Amino acid sequence: MRQEASIAHVDLDAMFAAVEQRDKVSLRGRPVIVGGVAGRGVVSTASYEARAYGARSAMPTAEARRRCPSGTAFLSPRFAAYRKTSQVVMALLAEVSPLVEQVSIDEAYFDLAAAGRHDLSPDGLTALATRIKADIAAATGGVTASIGVGTSKLIAKIGSDLNKPDGLTVVAPGQEQELLYPLPVTRLPGVGPATAERLRRAGVHTIGGLAQVARADLLDWFGQAHGTGLYKLARADDDRTIVGEREAKSVSAEETFDVDLTDKTRLNTEIDLLATRVGGRLRTGGLSARTVTIKVRFYDFTTITRSITRAQPTDDPRLIAQLARRLLADVDTSAGIRLLGVGTTTLADFVQDDLFGTVDAVEATSRPDGAGQVEVTEHPAIATPVAGPPAWRPGQDVRHDEHGPGWVWGSGRGRVTVRFEGPTTSPGPVRTFPVDDPALHLTDPPDWTAPASQVVRPATDQALH
DNA sequence: TCTGGGGTCCTAGGACCC
């Protein structure tokens, strides 16, 4: 928490709907819903006209249709248009402060002390924020913003929310608790339905009430991190800094189907599409990932995840798809799947995948971005090529004379780790061999040039007997 | 016609290593 109110938070008002109303005159003054328009869609943004009828973000679109009158526009999102508008606003903020933290497409914190030239008195801040709001509306063609200014991120964020839309709240130093205490606990960031319910059972409804709860109780109810966080936030004790650039920690794609799916072949095709999207975005970002996760939401909304972590990162959609398919193979889909997702984590900003073996080294050299080449010079210990057959590539099908059929889990430093096929309900054992183990053979190498959906895998039946 | 899609962070248990 700072001595002076120099942290600001901007939030564009009902941004998606506002952009649609800006771009189409006939939508102005009318209720507008932007979101999933199909059967299982939900509302991303409801214009203020639509909110008057009870439409809200995250509400099923079907519910919003029931509430809103005829004449309400239901629109699919146009992310390119929103991104462009967002960039205009962020560029404008960058002129105000050298330190801007974009939190989402329509939200940012910015540091008014870092610029060193702003009048940080309450009157000065009000004048400055008023000017920024006017500049945003002018630059975006009428999309309005709400701004909060205070001594911390918490106060700035709560302030921007206080007088929406087109709002402005400047909280002078010393007024923080006065502002917070009457508000419901749900206004605190980090207090969602589960936390609110636990607090309600303890008779705590307001932030002032929360500030009366003993620290030990909060730790007991919510654990170390969350408990400490609540204890401090309730007292307006917030030291979170403004972070300019953040690195992505995961890249994922998922899809909810119009009707539940049971067919593994169809689901595998969906995995290929999702993996293609994920791999493409990894490559665009110059990233690669070691962990592949699938997410499966069943007909009854219960959700599971399954993941595997490889020794080397990859950005290859075919490999991501192959690993994801193997994870899905052990999931019973017969009752119906409503959502399927493919995600990647443990991100690296390079690709090691292509560094083991001759064939792969050639492929790495031929990559237009030369990612594999850089790695050889920067990580010699890891990048030392392994002698032996070139195809100990993760996902590659193999057979061991003693253990039967399996597939390559990872390789490096003269060893190859093989996962052997197990019964469909549990993964098989993993064993590591020297790369030159004569008992280990390649089998039916997958065709890496074919779309993953057409890669033929050997039957696994023998492994079960 | 209940409940999207893209993320972040935390917890907890087991394996493994020192």
Next chain:
DNA sequence: TCTGGGGTCCTAGGACCC
């Protein structure tokens, strides 16, 4: 030989945010 603690990695799930 037995006991134990700490640290890290991996996996799975859950809460939360926009």
